[in-house]
Amino acid sequence: MSDVKKIATRESYGNALAELGKAHDEVVVLDADLAAATKTGVFKKAFPERHIDCGIAECNMMGVAAGLAAAGKVPFASSFAMFAAGRAFEQVRNSIGYPKLNVKIGATHAGISVGEDGATHQCNEDIALMRTIPGMVVINPSDDIEAKAAVQAAYEHAGPVYMRFGRLAVPVINDKPEYKFELGKGVVLREGKDITIIATGLPVANCLEAAEKLAADGVDAKVINIHTIKPLDEELVVAAAKETGKVVTVEEHSIIGGLGSAVCDVLSAKAPTQVMKIGINDTYGESGPAVELVKKYGLDADSIYEKVKSFL
Structure with missing residues (x-):
């Protein structure tokens, strides 16, 4: 990109x-x-x-x-x-x-x-x-x-x-005439039936790129952008989970307490689904060029692609 x-x-x-x-x-x-x-x-x-x-x-x-x-x-x-x-x-x-x-x-x-x-x-x-x-x-x-x-x-x-x-x-990924921002409402960026990738913030664009790589392997990934983490678009999350059966969350944040946790909270109560959380594991960051850190901590398109494939 x-x-x-x-x-x-x-x-x-x-x-x-x-x-x-x-x-x-x-x-x-x-x-x-x-x-x-x-x-x-x-x-x-x-x-x-x-x-x-x-x-x-x-x-x-x-x-x-x-x-x-x-x-x-x-x-x-x-x-x-x-x-x-x-x-x-x-x-x-x-x-x-x-x-x-x-x-x-x-x-x-x-x-x-x-x-x-x-x-x-x-x-x-x-x-x-x-x-x-x-x-x-x-x-x-x-x-x-x-x-x-x-x-x-x-x-x-x-x-x-x-x-x-x-x-x-x-x-810039939302430069489309139909784009509409609404508090508490997620945005479906790509339809898919095999797995749902729910992302927020910086990694959203990388998730779209990873979905294209998955498509080349015959995997049809649905990509959802959650810009409002609270209140969460529970209806969209539950519907996507029921549709695809597996969910991956991606965030430039700890996997503890962020988007992944919010999604798991909802699904465990309303639609029990297997979820893999991609984000910063239980660790601190380190000093280095931003792009290299994004790659090292597994938030670049290639890393997301590999993790989703392994999850499937």
């Missing part, structure tokens, strides 16, 4: 915020001394009076965001996923989630594709953390188009939303 247009979803986040700011005066963006990296600097340039740099104080930033929401503003609090979900978990839980405040959290640099920053910054636990907060919507877009749509949907949703964005440029 080297000839396909690629854009990092953190870039999409910054551009979407700037567009949102033009239409809505109540939108305020907060950052924790990372405006250049999270791309909220795009909003800051356009609306400096509505951008607040809270410094390297993520916990305080979430408190400020909560106060702004209580005062009628729509704050987008932004930082790396490790800091937004990890360091500030207590404040997100108690100051935003508990009172059900209308705060949107833009978490960039998620997963191992952070690359050379290494294990301390490669947050593979954020989806699991955010899923546990009652009422928190969790979105993990797969490309530029979906990321921009996610920001708009987050604004329109009344209540707390966690959005996950990446540092590595990924292929």
Whole structure:
């Protein structure tokens, strides 16, 4: 897919915020001394009076965001996923989630594709953390188009939303007239009858490529993009499992507590199905080029293809 247009979803986040700011005066963006990296600097340039740099104080930033929401503003609090979900978990839980405040959290640099920053910054636990907060919507877009749509949907949703964005440029796969983003609804990218591949975020494009490789071997794989992990599209997941009989989940996140766990929770209750989870195993990441890390941790198209074949 080297000839396909690629854009990092953190870039999409910054551009979407700037567009949102033009239409809505109540939108305020907060950052924790990372405006250049999270791309909220795009909003800051356009609306400096509505951008607040809270410094390297993520916990305080979430408190400020909560106060702004209580005062009628729509704050987008932004930082790396490790800091937004990890360091500030207590404040997100108690100051935003508990009172059900209308705060949107833009978490960039998620997963191992952070690359050379290494294990301390490669947050593979954020989806699991955010899923546990009652009422928190969790979105993990797969490309530029979906990321921009996610920001708009987050604004329109009344209540707390966690959005996950990446540092590595990924292929644009949703540039189709029929594409529609709807919170809590998965998207069938490829029909198939032999096995279902359910993916989220960065690996979605790689899953489509893996499905093409499987097709060459006579395996008809259904590919579903789950951009909203909470609330999960349970109806689509159950229907696909019943249709194909086997399910593979793929995510740039720990296999504990993320998309795979959400899918297994639903299927164990409503349609017991054999599931293989592909993601980061019970381990930390490491420093290295993002593309090489994606390959080493088994999230590239070839690795997904091989794992699905072995599962069959």
